[in-house]
Amino acid sequence: MQRSLKKSLFAAVSAIAAASLTGGAVAFCGFYVAKADTKLFNKASKVAIMRDDDRTVITMANDFQGDLAEFAMVIPVPVVLEEGQIHVTENAILDHLDAYTSPRLVEYFDDDPCVMYERRELMSAMPMAGAIEEDGGIRKKDSLGVTIEAQYTVGEYDILILSAEESDGLSTWLKQNGYKLPDGAEATLASYIKQDTKFFVAKVNLEEQAQTNLKYLRPLQIAFESPKFMLPIRLGTLNADGKQELFVFTLTRKGRVETTNYRTVKLPSNMTVPVYVKNEFGDFYKTMFEQQVEKENERAVFLEYAWDMSWCDPCAADPLSSDELRELGVYWTGGGDQSGIMPRRPAPQAQDVFVTRLHVSYDAAHFPEDLMFKETGDRSNFQGRYVLQHPYKGDAQCDAAESYRAELPKRFETEAQTLANLTGWDIDDIRNKMNDAGQSFEEPKNDSWWKRLWGNDDKEG
Amino acid sequence: MKGLLNDPRIYQIVTLSGLLAFGWLARAFDIDPVHFIAILLTACAAQALGSFMIATKPDFKSPLITALSLTLLLRADTLWPLMAAAAIAIGSKFMLRLNGKHIFNPANIGIVAMVLLTDAAWTTPGQWGTAIWFAALLAGAGLFVTYRAARFDVPLIFLGVFAASLFARAIWLGDPFAIPLLRLENGALILFAFFMISDPKTTPDGAIARAAFAGGAALLAYVLTFHFFINDGLFYALAIATLVRPALEWLDPAPHYKWGDPVTRPKILRRFLPPLKTPAHPAPAE
Numbered sequence: 001m002q003r004s005l006k007k008s009l010f011a012a013v014s015a016i017a018a019a020s021l022t023g024g025a026v027a028f029c030g031f032y033v034a035k036a037d038t039k040l041f042n043k044a045s046k047v048a049i050m051r052d053d054d055r056t057v058i059t060m061a062n063d064f065q066g067d068l069a070e071f072a073m074v075i076p077v078p079v080v081l082e083e084g085q086i087h088v089t090e091n092a093i094l095d096h097l098d099a100y101t102s103p104r105l106v107e108y109f110d111d112d113p114c115v116m117y118e119r120r121e122l123m124s125a126m127p128m129a130g131a132i133e134e135d136g137g138i139r140k141k142d143s144l145g146v147t148i149e150a151q152y153t154v155g156e157y158d159i160l161i162l163s164a165e166e167s168d169g170l171s172t173w174l175k176q177n178g179y180k181l182p183d184g185a186e187a188t189l190a191s192y193i194k195q196d197t198k199f200f201v202a203k204v205n206l207e208e209q210a211q212t213n214l215k216y217l218r219p220l221q222i223a224f225e226s227p228k229f230m231l232p233i234r235l236g237t238l239n240a241d242g243k244q245e246l247f248v249f250t251l252t253r254k255g256r257v258e259t260t261n262y263r264t265v266k267l268p269s270n271m272t273v274p275v276y277v278k279n280e281f282g283d284f285y286k287t288m289f290e291q292q293v294e295k296e297n298e299r300a301v302f303l304e305y306a307w308d309m310s311w312c313d314p315c316a317a318d319p320l321s322s323d324e325l326r327e328l329g330v331y332w333t334g335g336g337d338q339s340g341i342m343p344r345r346p347a348p349q350a351q352d353v354f355v356t357r358l359h360v361s362y363d364a365a366h367f368p369e370d371l372m373f374k375e376t377g378d379r380s381n382f383q384g385r386y387v388l389q390h391p392y393k394g395d396a397q398c399d400a401a402e403s404y405r406a407e408l409p410k411r412f413e414t415e416a417q418t419l420a421n422l423t424g425w426d427i428d429d430i431r432n433k434m435n436d437a438g439q440s441f442e443e444p445k446n447d448s449w450w451k452r453l454w455g456n457d458d459k460e461g
Numbered sequence: 462m463k464g465l466l467n468d469p470r471i472y473q474i475v476t477l478s479g480l481l482a483f484g485w486l487a488r489a490f491d492i493d494p495v496h497f498i499a500i501l502l503t504a505c506a507a508q509a510l511g512s513f514m515i516a517t518k519p520d521f522k523s524p525l526i527t528a529l530s531l532t533l534l535l536r537a538d539t540l541w542p543l544m545a546a547a548a549i550a551i552g553s554k555f556m557l558r559l560n561g562k563h564i565f566n567p568a569n570i571g572i573v574a575m576v577l578l579t580d581a582a583w584t585t586p587g588q589w590g591t592a593i594w595f596a597a598l599l600a601g602a603g604l605f606v607t608y609r610a611a612r613f614d615v616p617l618i619f620l621g622v623f624a625a626s627l628f629a630r631a632i633w634l635g636d637p638f639a640i641p642l643l644r645l646e647n648g649a650l651i652l653f654a655f656f657m658i659s660d661p662k663t664t665p666d667g668a669i670a671r672a673a674f675a676g677g678a679a680l681l682a683y684v685l686t687f688h689f690f691i692n693d694g695l696f697y698a699l700a701i702a703t704l705v706r707p708a709l710e711w712l713d714p715a716p717h718y719k720w721g722d723p724v725t726r727p728k729i730l731r732r733f734l735p736p737l738k739t740p741a742h743p744a745p746a747e
Contacts, residue, residue, distance in 0.1 A: 191634040227690040254580045260587045260692055261643060266491070297591065368639035374692045376583040380538050 044245035046094055047231060050329030051252050051375060054225040057329025061094045061219045068204045071217065072179055074235060075200040076192045078226040080149040080161050087221040088155030093324050094219055097249050099317035101305035101357035103267065103384030105281050106314055110392040113404035144169035149198060155218060156209035162199040166190065170199070182238040192232075223329060231371045237364035248358040248371070251330050256306040256378040257356040259371050264358065265300040267292060268422060272387040274415045274430065276437035284386075287423040289359065298366045305357035306382040314385075325353055354379060389415075391439065412439045470522040473656060476600040477529035480652075484533070484593050491588075492532060496543055501528040503544040507551035515555065523567070524551055526656075530568035533652055535575065535582055542582035546571035560710070562717060565703050566663040573700045576693050584693055589648025597648050601655030615664050615675045616654040622679035623650075630687065650695065658699050665706055667713030674709055678702040 046061035064071050145165035152159045164170035167190035171181050192199075202220060212218070236244060250257040258264035268288070277284050292302065309319050322333045330353055360371070391408055412434055420427045431441060481497070484490040504524035512519035527550050537543050550571030554563040557570075575582040589597070601616060627641035644650075658664070658678060665671045678698045685694030 187635050191636050194634050377580040
């Protein structure tokens with residue numbers, strides 16, 4: 001069994017997968033509050049959280065697809081934010097973070113079984129997460145026990161920070177200002193109000209937005225200090241039709257982040273799957289994720305990536321630069337990019353940033369409480385990594401080649417079983433597709449020794 | 462043989478081992494067996510050393526229980542924080558004593574010390590699946606039988622007060638009860654209640670003091686967790702409660718517990734319940 005693995009290939013599995021994952025508009029901690037009856041769905045969100053002691057920077061991606069005038073977002077925040085604590089950044093940074101942490105596909109090619117070789121590695125690709133948010137407009141009003149603590153225009157957003165004495169007043173206020181609240185919102189708002197939570201309300205300022213010359217909304221960022229390390233998801237479950245997908249990327253100093261009130265489970269990883277999966281990696285990943293969600297009774301948060309930001313192996317994308325990290329709130333990295341980043345190898349000067357990617361599919365029934373996090377001291381690396389092992393296709397003629405080929409059907413069967421277990425796909429379909437892709441389950445015919453002697457295959461008979 | 466059955470530690474060892482094995486088999490925990498071995502060897506070595514220094518015969522049941530608890534509750538990337546926790550746990554039994562009893566619950570102080578002093582070890586309160594949580598609950602319930610009523614009040618009072626606090630909070634906030642239930646469905650909490658705070662050696666001997674101890678620890682744990690947002694509030698609460706314990710014992714004095722003793726009951730209960738037998742047995746070392 002001296003198959004050696006060599007060469008690699010960057011299998012770009014592309015953003016098609018991403019599209020299928022994220023689909024459409026999304027809301028995360030907030031809820032969509034459509035002014036018209038536009039059907040807005042909260043499907044997937046991307047949130048990056050920098051956390052160091054009490055310091056917190058939350059970046060919320062926004063891939064809202066509808067009429068910008070109808071975009072509205074309400075987010076519970078622990079403190080009244082000053083204007084300088086709110087910022088708008090670029091989508092590209094979150095996309096980069098998403099790409100860097102995505103589950104990846106790695107390809108290996110068996111070497112000629114008749115030659116011994118050393119192994120090398122190969123490459124990756126992945127579906128990207130999807131995400132978003134929305135925002136809402138507002139007019140100042142001071143009644144109903146609702147206080148506008150502050151009002152800013154930041155980037156293309158008009159932002160209000162509200163505090164309220166009671167939920168009825170707040171919900172009335174929001175309704176009067178054109179927000180449609182989902183049923184049950186009052187109870188949830190009341191709970192937040194009693195916990196002395198403020199409300200960050202954002203809408204799009206159409207004039208400012210036009211000046212950006214962008215067709216999309218940029219991610220909103222908020223920076224604050226709070227002992228609470230959590231992400232409010234309860235409001236977002238209220239008007240969601242079905243489950244929502246949430247990707248949380250944390251940037252910390254000590255190590256991996258996990259949830260304390262829900263189980264955090266590692267996504268199955270490092271499995272060898274049939275080579276045809278290369279063409280449907282997005283589908284594979286999505287189906288596998290859904291399977292795992294069910295297996296954990298729909299109550300788990302999944303760990304998809306945990307890594308020191310200074311390197312990666314294999315890299316689905318280069319690590320983020322110091323500038324990008326600073327933009328996301330990592331205040332302790334030096335300004336100016338020293339490009340100390342060496343993919344595939346620990347960097348000489350560590351960035352001292354540990355990234356965790358969590359993926360959760362949630363609804364109110366299975367995730368009644370907000371996500372509460374804790375940072376652990378765990379710095380061990382984990383990545384969602386799936387392996388393609390291409391059989392040797394050359395015309396090898398030797399004893400080793402014979403035993404190599406004899407082993408292949410067994411190996412393919414294992415791959416088929418693995419894939420069936422991970423995805424719940426029909427095993428026969430898998431075998432058929434493998435056959436079509438050149439992974440045959442047929443036992444190789446054992447040529448007679450005299451055929452190999454003269455190589456006269458054509459003359460048999 | 463009878464002495465063995467009278468000692469609830471045997472039951473604890475069996476059930477904690479069973480939980481650990483079940484956790485491994487169900488892949489509920491991400492625990493390296495080497496971690497357990499390192500913790501166990503360190504704990505036993507510390508016990509042997511301590512016993513040698515006070516010239517008693519070492520008894521390895523207690524360090525085994527401490528090692529199992531630490532393995533279930535504490536995590537680290539490397540071995541040293543786990544070994545340090547085990548050494549601190551057992552060392553505290555011999556070195557931090559008052560009125561003939563050790564002050565801290567061994568596994569508790571091992572965890573608190575490592576979590577407070579280093580970033581290298583951490584607890585994983587959310588990482589117990591429903592199955593293992595249920596198993597822990599069953600194991601804890603079984604403990605009543607073996608304790609034969611001794612100290613059975615501590616986990617009940619602790620869990621009762623903690624649960625009442627959670628539900629009161631939910632009612633005050635208008636939250637669905639799914640939230641407090643979610644918080645109670647926590648394997649670490651169950652393990653803590655049945656196998657850590659209930660340790661008769663570090664709970665007050667008087668029944669009233671014990672109730673105050675368990676209830677106070679629960680309230681403290683609640684406040685630390687929900688008002689100060691401290692993740693390991695549970696463990697800090699017990700460490701603080703054990704520090705206050707001597708004062709409680711002074712207010713409600715009672716004979717010290719020895720392994721196998723039945724519990725003392727409040728006077729009011731003694732009027733209704735038959736008197737407890739007090740088995741004579743040798744005082745076990747630690």
